[in-house]
Amino acid sequence: MLRRTSLRRLGFGVPLVAVAILVTACSSSSSTSAAAATNTTGPTTTPTASATPSSKASGSALALKTATGKAGIWLTNSAGRALYVYSHDKGTTSECYGACAAAWPPLTTTGPVTLSGKYAVPRDLGVTTRTNGTKQVTYGGHPLYYFKGDTASGQTNGEGVDGVWFLIGPVANVMKL
Numbered sequence: 001m002l003r004r005t006s007l008r009r010l011g012f013g014v015p016l017v018a019v020a021i022l023v024t025a026c027s028s029s030s031s032t033s034a035a036a037a038t039n040t041t042g043p044t045t046t047p048t049a050s051a052t053p054s055s056k057a058s059g060s061a062l063a064l065k066t067a068t069g070k071a072g073i074w075l076t077n078s079a080g081r082a083l084y085v086y087s088h089d090k091g092t093t094s095e096c097y098g099a100c101a102a103a104w105p106p107l108t109t110t111g112p113v114t115l116s117g118k119y120a121v122p123r124d125l126g127v128t129t130r131t132n133g134t135k136q137v138t139y140g141g142h143p144l145y146y147f148k149g150d151t152a153s154g155q156t157n158g159e160g161v162d163g164v165w166f167l168i169g170p171v172a173n174v175m176k177l
Helices: 013-026 099-103
Strands: 037-039 062-069 072-076 084-086 113-115 125-129 135-139 165-167
Touching (some): 072 165
Antiparallel strands (some): 037 113, 084 165, 125 135
16 A cells, blocks of 8 residues: 655645745746755666666666656656656555566666655665565655656656556655646
8 A cells, every 4th residue: 555645744734835836836947956865775776778768877876856847746767757656566565567567667776876856855765675686766665667658858647547656756645636
């Protein structure tokens, strides 16, 4: 079952939400200026060709960040590819294999991962072991995935697919439009 966290449950209340919406609406920049933080005990992603179209050299750290758009604020990789959660996952255990993983490639790792951006919580980064032994990055206890249908930076075509795939927000909240 997915853990749903809202700003209100975190104690921010309605006034902060209103301010955040105003700031987002009035901002002409989508940059995330929060200081970068590193989870030194977490993994570094080594993107596979199926998971990331613009793979960097193997072994280089992958920086996760936040993006802002009409869907709100969500997590992406350093190239701006949106990250998703699957509501059929059980805790940190992935239930997406075979054809599912071909359409929704897992974000896998071999070392430390960095995370920066508005409202990002670096301590929420983690890993889970897939059945093939690879390590999949988790955030807020949710395994993370790309969507094969997102072909360019900033796309969120996987949001809400089949009522079970959702963007992951920076406070580990599941985005539902």
